[in-house]
Each structure stands twice: as C-alpha cells, then as structure tokens.
Amino acid sequence: MKVGQKVQLRRLRDRVPPAVISKLGQIGTIRDFRMVDSSSVGVLVEFDDKFATWFFEDEIEVSQ
Template sequence: MEIGQTVRVRRLRDRAPANVIGCLGKTGVIQGYKMVDGSGVGVVVKFEDKFATWFFEDELEPVNA
C-alpha cells in the first residue's frame, strides 16, 4: 500500500465507533502511515467527506482506478 493509492474498506478487525463503521465499503486515499500496537503499521485513509482515520492493511483492498 502506497501513499496516494485509492483503497476500499472491506472489513474491520475490532469494535469501532459508528463513524468508523460507516466507512465500510467506502473508498478513500491513503494519506500516510501510523505505528500501532508497538510493532504493526496502520494506514491513514482520507475519505471524500474529509474524514480521516487509520486501518490495518488487511482491512483494506486496492481499488483499480
């Protein structure tokens, strides 16, 4: 996964707030990376409505433009 790549949220690993659950199935653009749980790396995704949050890579799938 690369910065600037378009991705779709395909699933969520853990419980999440309603605004994150609302992202399921939506597409967004990768804005950057975030260190999570000491060793993993999350991906920060920004959506058309300007909302941005992070996901694990296995929660996302690339979208062919």
C-alpha cells in the first residue's frame, strides 16, 4: 500500500462511532501512515465526502 492508492474498508476491529461504521464497504484514498505501536501501522484513509480517519492495515484492502 502507498499514499494515493485506493482502498476499501473491509472490517473494523474495535467499537467505533456510527460515522465510521457507515464507511464499511466504501472506497477511500490513503493519505498517510504512522506507527501505532511497535508492531502495527495505522493508515489514514480519506473518503469522497472528505471524512478521514485511521485504520489498521488488516481493516482495509487495495481496491480493484
């Protein structure tokens, strides 16, 4: 995965607000990465409506 790539939100690990749940199955664009702990990477995804939030790599997949 790289910045600018299109991804689809496939699953959610944790409890999240309804605004995030509504994005399940939608396609967004990777805007940034960050280390969230010693073994995980967070991915900032922005959707068409300009809503953006962080996800774990295993919650998203590259869109075709």
